[in-house]
Amino acid sequence: MNATQITRQALPEHSHIASQTPGADFADCYCFADPCPDASAMETYLVVMGKTPRWMDFLMAVRNHAVRLVGLKHLGAMHLPPSAQPASSYKVGERVGIFSLIHLTADEVIVCDDDKHLRVQVSVFKHQELGQPMVSVSTVVHNHNRLGRLYMAVVGPVHQLIVPIMLKQVLHAPSAAHR
Template structure:
């Protein structure tokens, strides 16, 4: 699955043997923001319909023994962004890698491992943001879950990224 990502992207090791992987890119104005700052900006702009889908997902899967994830924007509003470090929770994910130009977050359970990278490639006063998702399934239930989630994911990510342009 070829992806147009820089060779030093922290998400690369996770791509091997992935059950599902995709990457979307968008060009944005840039004033030196970190990948974490841009990630927070996007999740804080999560469209209402995405939150409704997350709520529906949580209600359904909690009856099937999966954990209730909450919402993307369930962030600690009182914690300064510069205090975040590897291991901290950011919404539904935990930080596994944190650099100025890339953040990798994950959520792992007994059915699958999901990792998301926000990678910034600056070019003057513009930046290309690569949002990459990688999923490794652990069992049949994970495959069934991804059967339903993958098509929706392919709509949610580009629309969420576009909120960074349209506000």
């Protein structure tokens, strides 16, 4: 796999996020060559979110405006501004941008947003494939009710279109492998 190729794959079987799929209404995973294999999963997550393209924040703003009319939560922006807090200081239970940190090891970080309509979990998992360091970014969603199902019927297909584009732009961003 070349350094900028993004492939859609099954959730990595040795990841913690894979154990969250029973009963899930949506799950996907995108994998790419690790641009910084010596970084922890949290460092990689912070780099990816810190390089989120501005158009993603625009889409989030449109989403936030539209869903408040039907009672869904305003999430804020996806982009994480640079933080004075080092990656090693984050603890489970803390907020990291729009998500709460629910799982943290050297090779995987899982963040979550859970409300009355749905539970969204996002994982950054660092692993080896055929001896090459890789990163898998996975999303698992559990709908809690009809509004959650309706929301994911619209957002799910859009998510599958924009996440690979966003990740490719992140990998092409200047200093994407360094923070």
